[in-house]
Amino acid sequence: MTFTPMTRRTVLAGAAIAGALSQVHAVVAETKEVLTPVAASAEGLPRVKVTLVDPPFVHAHEQVATSGPKIVEFEMTIHEKKIVLDDDGTETFAFAFNGTVPGPLMVVHEGDYVELTLINPETNDLMHNIDFHASTGALGGGGLTQVNPGEKCVLRFKATKAGVFVYHCAPPGMVAWHVVSGMNGAIMVLPRDGLKDGKGNPLHYDRVYYVGEQDFYVPRDETGAFRKYDSPADAYDDTLKVMRTLTPTHIVFNGRVGALTGDSAMTAKVGETVLIVHSQANRDTRPHLIGGHGNFVWATGKFHNAPDTDQETWFIPGGTAGAALYTFEQPGIYAYVNHNLIEAFELGAAAHFKVEGDWNNDLMTQVLAPTAV
Template sequence: MRKMFDIDGLKINRRNILRGGFLAGAAAATLGAATAQAQPIAARPKLVTPRKLPIAQASAQAAEKPKAKPADLTGYDRVKQELVMPPFAPKHEQVAKGGPKIIEITMDIEEKLLTVDEDTGASIWALTYNGSVPGPLIIAHEGDYIELTLRNLATNAMEHNIDFHASTGALGGGGLTHIYPGEETVLRWKAIKPGVFTYHCAPGGAMIPYHVTHGMNGAVMILPRDGLKDRDGKALRYDSIAYIGEQDFYLPRDENGDYKTYDAAGDDYADSVDAMRTLIPTHSVFNGSVGALTGDNALKAKVGETVLMIHNQANRDTRPHLIGGHGDYVWEAGSFGDAPQTGLETWFIRGGSAGAAMYTFKQPGVYAYVNHNLIEAALLGATAHFVVEGAWDNGLMEQVVAPRPIAK
């Protein structure tokens, strides 16, 4: 017997929810289109590609539209980029060598049970690109093509796609990449705007926030071909990248206030919709879980090293702050086409975007990198640590008198 969900008074079975029950073409791919009136799949038009239409109907539609010219890829070399797990970045050149390239990448969509907080036992059936929250960082240069093979594993339950904020057209690729479990698709898009950008899953309607708040988002960095520069055109270089994805989770609770558990991905849908409507996250974490970037997993650096911190938040505003350091150069809105701001204490990353900040460490010790809504940092989990090695500089800071009783 199929499990039924009661959403806004409508009885909807689990299969219809997971396999496109909220798809209604381009109009329903915006946030409000289907949220208020979820309907069974049979009552709604589906976003389909010609391969899913009868041959005669597909041929008739194709005849009505002017044919687009194929992209001219003459002179482009193909290179494979091996994606790596966050918080790390794939191998890349800061300054491009040679002409533009076609960068081939592959991402597997995996639905997996993720522990969000070991202390409370909070968990979620995360929806992931390549098994991580956030999805892997992708790096290219302005003028390159990114050619993604996106695979929805047969073991999954849901339909998925991908929307690149860095790309142009077709809902960021979301309109061309809908795939069911056991399917794959290939999308190629040209990187014409330098900066750091969000990507995320956007199946349509209420499934958009559901997928995004279940971890299905990440970032892409498009570098200028001649590398990063300050406002005067001087080259800026970094020694490493710290890729941080801030994730808001809305975990359902039972009548006793305990976090609920579910047998499979998608079983939490109705409960999650109710939790999301509060707009109050139960967790706001870096890289998928509380403590993911602290303790043994803390980020590492040395005095004198320059780190480019890439911060992605696909859903909510956030305020990154490096306690004990600064943003030497900050691309707060993510655009490398604009001059960086300098010397910031805290910077602002808009929900649905990524930003970047560069800092050269000057003192050893443990630096806390936090969302400076300190309630979220201290109580909800939005904290990471940099452990920095090197010699202390008393010229920058010195304890003149150690703690002692106040003299009477």
């Protein structure tokens, strides 16, 4: 396969850095070399088409593969849109795989082939691509998936490593801006024989939820109020200045403050085992389930490593997805937070689990109610 580093696409990306973001629509279409490699070993394998669902939910899948490797087909459409981050009406422009922040969780088994159709509608302004941390090949597929508005491409890669992995947009010269504009998600590659504890015993989950933690950098005006802009191009220079301070204005789960609380809280029942997949494409994070634990935790998300057990808080490095299993033993509202508590309670990185069932007084009881001393 021939790969030319300097292409029309990289030139467009470089021009965008200089502020000329609106010129993508004016580029005349031209014939391009087909860069998608053909994996001979995938020929003849059965194909399965999966319809992705919005986080925190995850599409139906087998926990233990009941057949041999297959080609799993996914399709994602890129959205450029304005979103509201909090109840105060703070706005920012998001770049979103399939229209959600984070993008959908994709699930396959080790040895399967992931085949993604990536669509960039002509109504968008920018070039986008995708870098899969789960893939093997330079730039994680980023060099093979650079799509301008009005284009689509198809990427196929073999899932050779078991675990949960980040994917994100990575256009040349604009990687950080696109990632902190919400353009990231995760893929889960399950071992074909399912999850195991450190002794090789099988592990099973009754429910799975995907939490995508996202840092945003919204500029303020001279009075301290958050600015609003008419387009991503208008916001770019000011946003970059805030990004370079390394100080987020918002750190949220699933796209906005409170997105996974109240009526949108994640749910479970006493006795159910829940798998929590948690990604952070940019910054370190420290998930903690208040009143629960990580019975089995893959903090860096790789399933062939023995999981840590009985964790109170686990550390997920930036650019990584992690996974934790917990069997709920008591009912109630559980807060699931980034245990940098400033980021959780001041900036927004908090969610809720609403758990139904009977209370077990042996595990916890109120011996004396609050009373005067």
